[in-house]
Amino acid sequence: MSMETAVFAVCAVIVLLGGVGVVISRNPVHAALSLVATLFAIAVLFLNLGAQLLAAVQVIVYTGAIVVLILFVMMLLGVDTDDDLDAEPLVTQRIFAYLFGLAFLGILLAVILIGGEDAVTGAKSVTQAIAVDGFENINQLGRQLFTTYVFALEVTAALLTIAVVGAVVLSRRPKDLQPIPEAESMIDQGDEPLTAIGEEDAR
Amino acid sequence: MDSNLLLAYLCLSAFLFVIGGVGLLIRRNPLVMIMCVELMLNAVNLTFVTFGKMLDDISGQVIVFFVLVVAAAEVVVGLALIVAMARRRPDANADDIRLLRG
Numbered sequence: 001m002s003m004e005t006a007v008f009a010v011c012a013v014i015v016l017l018g019g020v021g022v023v024i025s026r027n028p029v030h031a032a033l034s035l036v037a038t039l040f041a042i043a044v045l046f047l048n049l050g051a052q053l054l055a056a057v058q059v060i061v062y063t064g065a066i067v068v069l070i071l072f073v074m075m076l077l078g079v080d081t082d083d084d085l086d087a088e089p090l091v092t093q094r095i096f097a098y099l100f101g102l103a104f105l106g107i108l109l110a111v112i113l114i115g116g117e118d119a120v121t122g123a124k125s126v127t128q129a130i131a132v133d134g135f136e137n138i139n140q141l142g143r144q145l146f147t148t149y150v151f152a153l154e155v156t157a158a159l160l161t162i163a164v165v166g167a168v169v170l171s172r173r174p175k176d177l178q179p180i181p182e183a184e185s186m187i188d189q190g191d192e193p194l195t196a197i198g199e200e201d202a203r
Numbered sequence: 204m205d206s207n208l209l210l211a212y213l214c215l216s217a218f219l220f221v222i223g224g225v226g227l228l229i230r231r232n233p234l235v236m237i238m239c240v241e242l243m244l245n246a247v248n249l250t251f252v253t254f255g256k257m258l259d260d261i262s263g264q265v266i267v268f269f270v271l272v273v274a275a276a277e278v279v280v281g282l283a284l285i286v287a288m289a290r291r292r293p294d295a296n297a298d299d300i301r302l303l304r305g
Contacts, residue, residue, distance in 0.1 A: 005208055012215050019219050019242050023226035028234050035238050038219075042245050045212070051252050051264050058248075061271055066241065066278050073282045074234060077289045083232050089298045097228035101221045108217035117206045119213065120257045127262040130255065137264075144265045156272045163276035170283035173290070 007048050014041035026082040032071050039063045050130065053138045212253040220246035231296040233288070237281050244274045 014037055021034030039062040046055040088094055112119050127148055131140055145153055223242030230236055248267045255263020288295055 008208060008211060012211070015215060015219055016222070019222040019226075022235070022238050022242060023222060023230065025235075028232055031235050031238055035241060038242065039245060042249055045215075045249060046252060049212070049252050049256050051255075051267075054248075054252065054264055054267055057268070057271060061275065062241070062245070066275060069278060069282060070234060070238065073285060076286070077293065079232075079234065081294070083230070083235070083296075085230075087231075089231075094229050097225050100228065101225035104224065105217060105221040108221070109214060112210060112213045112217065116210065119210065120254050122258060125259045127260050127265075129259050130261050140261050141264060141268070144261055145268065148262075149265055149269075152269060156269060159276055160272065163279050167279045167283040170280065171286050 004048055007044065011041040011044045011048070014038070015045070024085070026085055028074055028079050028083070029071070032067055032074065035070075036063050036067050039067065050134060051137065052134055053141055206257075209253055209257055213250060216246040216250040216253070219243075219249070231298055233281075233285050233297055236297065237278060237285075240277070240281075241274065244270060 018034045018036075018038030018041065022031045022038065025031040025034060039058060043055045043058040043063075046052075046058055128140060128144060131137065220243050223239045223246060226239035226242065227236055230239065248270055251263045251267050251270070253263075255261065288300060292299065
């Protein structure tokens with residue numbers, strides 16, 4: 001067994017266990033820690049595939065920024081209670097979710113395994129062939145970002161600006177805060193529906 | 204790297220994507236739902252890098268960059284929504300948000 005296969009086997013197990021851990025953890029903090037394990041193993045898989053820069057970015061952006069942001073919001077809101085995983089407000093929703101997952105997995109695996117090497121079609125090395133020397137990786141990525149994909153890069157900058165403005169607008173405290181009324185169940189929803197932010201101002 | 208290992212990468216991404224999708228459907232805590240979306244995005248990232256390797260093309264890795272940016276923007280807006288929601292009702296889950304109920 002080659003080194004690459006061994007690394008893949010170890011990381012694949014960590015990825016799958018972490019993914020299952022995110023889904024079945026009752027405590028959201030445990031789910032976030034499982035997510036860290038998954039993201040870190042994926043960073044190692046990136047290294048194994050020869051994407052050195054992406055492995056570094058994966059660790060810095062995902063495990064360093066995004067998960068910490070999620071944990072930060074968790075602490076801010078004081079989420080320390082366990083979720084009730086058995087509650088099922090929509091009858092048979094869970095069964096349909098599992099069925100959907102199995103069907104989708106079957107379709108994906110069928111495409112990959114039946115297709116084999118032909119699973120991905122198209123001409124090879126259209127944009128630029130991946131350099132054999134790993135040190136060239138960051139050089140190539142930077143060159144492509146600022147030549148072939150320069151318009152997409154500019155649109156990305158606009159997207160980030162919009163996201164920041166949106167986050168500020170969404171998280172600003174409205175003047176008169178109305179609590180969301182408690183519903184008895186999903187079926188009994190006879191009480192007044194929640195009013196939107198700003199609706200009181202319009203009256 | 205032999206093609207069987209690359210196919211194994213694609214299968215792993217498929218498994219991870221489905222785990223994230225099922226988690227998104229069965230969990231009701233909005234924070235966990237965001238984490239499940241992250242799982243699905245990472246599965247797609249792994250697929251892109253593998254495709255780039257199979258086609259010997261650097262574009263597969265460039266696209267992952269853009270996915271990362273979109274994921275970061277999505278998390279920022281999603282967490283802002285969760286904070287705004289938790290301010291009105293601290294222990295609300297996805298089923299309690301029914302302003303758009305018909």
